[in-house]
Amino acid sequence: MSDPLSRLLAERSVLLADGATGTNLFNMGLQSGDAPEFWNVDHQDKIRALYQGPVDAGSDLFLTNTFGGNASRLKLHHAQDRVRELNRAGAEIARDIADRADRPIVVAGSVGPTGDIMVPMGTLTHDSAVEMFHEQAEGLKEGGADVLWVETISSPEEFAAFAEAADLAGMPWCGTMSFDTAGRTMMGMTSAGMVDMVEKLKVPKPLAFGANCGVGASDLLRTVLGFASSGTERVLIAKGNAGIPKFQDGHIHYDGTPELMADYAVLARDCGARIIGGCCGTTPEHLRHMREALDTRPAGARPTLDEITARLGGFSSASDGTGDNAGPTRERRRRRG
Numbered sequence: 001m002s003d004p005l006s007r008l009l010a011e012r013s014v015l016l017a018d019g020a021t022g023t024n025l026f027n028m029g030l031q032s033g034d035a036p037e038f039w040n041v042d043h044q045d046k047i048r049a050l051y052q053g054p055v056d057a058g059s060d061l062f063l064t065n066t067f068g069g070n071a072s073r074l075k076l077h078h079a080q081d082r083v084r085e086l087n088r089a090g091a092e093i094a095r096d097i098a099d100r101a102d103r104p105i106v107v108a109g110s111v112g113p114t115g116d117i118m119v120p121m122g123t124l125t126h127d128s129a130v131e132m133f134h135e136q137a138e139g140l141k142e143g144g145a146d147v148l149w150v151e152t153i154s155s156p157e158e159f160a161a162f163a164e165a166a167d168l169a170g171m172p173w174c175g176t177m178s179f180d181t182a183g184r185t186m187m188g189m190t191s192a193g194m195v196d197m198v199e200k201l202k203v204p205k206p207l208a209f210g211a212n213c214g215v216g217a218s219d220l221l222r223t224v225l226g227f228a229s230s231g232t233e234r235v236l237i238a239k240g241n242a243g244i245p246k247f248q249d250g251h252i253h254y255d256g257t258p259e260l261m262a263d264y265a266v267l268a269r270d271c272g273a274r275i276i277g278g279c280c281g282t283t284p285e286h287l288r289h290m291r292e293a294l295d296t297r298p299a300g301a302r303p304t305l306d307e308i309t310a311r312l313g314g315f316s317s318a319s320d321g322t323g324d325n326a327g328p329t330r331e332r333r334r335r336r337g
Contacts, residue, residue, distance in 0.1 A: 016060050069136050126157065177194055179211050180219075226320055238276050261287075261290055263293070266297050270301065
């Protein structure tokens with residue numbers, strides 16, 4: 001337990017992670033098509049505010065503004081030679097915010113997919129993916145990240161490449177995939193498949209693994225139940241979106257209320273997750289309600305699918321992706337309040 005995340009997990013049954021990065025940056029003025037990572041250098045005051053939000057809301061860990069900080073994605077902005085710089089800067093600001101807090105805060109270095117498709121369907125090779133992830137990991141390490149955190153991954157091959165890169169960097173890591181296609185990732189991975197993949201990794205296993213983003217909170221919790229039903233003893237992560245995105249008044253709005261996300265947090269805990277946060281649309285206000293709910297509501301039995309849909313709304317598909325029918329798809333509805 002030499003790393004801060006393992007120490008916190010040993011002390012507490014549940015940790016609250018952060019919320020959205022992109023959603024909150026757009027609220028600060030980021031324009032569609034811009035590289036958020038540039039703000040780690042050009043608008044450090046706004047990145048400090050981004051990080052301070054979850055800390056003030058009660059989060060135990062937050063992710064850096066480095067999701068698209070690999071060479072492939074930065075090449076779209078002619079910045080492929082700035083990978084180390086931008087990742088280091090994002091982590092340095094985070095380290096300062098965390099160190100100023102009045103309690104232990106874990107800085108998780110966010111790493112997203114490369115944006116390329118791996119062979120044989122695409123052109124990205126395993127070695128090239130490892131190299132890109134390793135370069136980003138070293139920048140995050142230099143900036144003071146406590147743990148690497150790969151997220152929104154669809155391909156098992158890309159997940160494995162990141163795991164190898166984390167090992168090369170000598171960093172502990174966590175990993176989540178996005179189950180956004182009828183209970184599977186875009187590349188066909190199921191919750192059971194992810195558990196099996198994690199156990200078969202040839203490099204050090206993640207401190208925690210799970211799901212993020214996806215379709216909605218109900219679907220994500222069904223995936224978490226899939227992880228838990230496998231019997232895995234590893235720490236599970238749940239980072240669901242704040243409701244469903246809708247285009248309103250010229251921008252994307254997520255319809256999940258703070259009260260709904262509080263219910264989601266408690267249900268995620270009862271499903272078996274120990275690291276619980278939000279993804280797209282989740283603001284510090286949502287996190288405050290999640291923190292209060294986790295602190296004040298007693299733990300309950302593992303919820304049924306019917307209990308999840310009654311509290312959070314229906315699933316987007318009848319199947320959880322494993323071939324087992326999850327019951328009738330219910331019409332998604334907004335919670336009152």
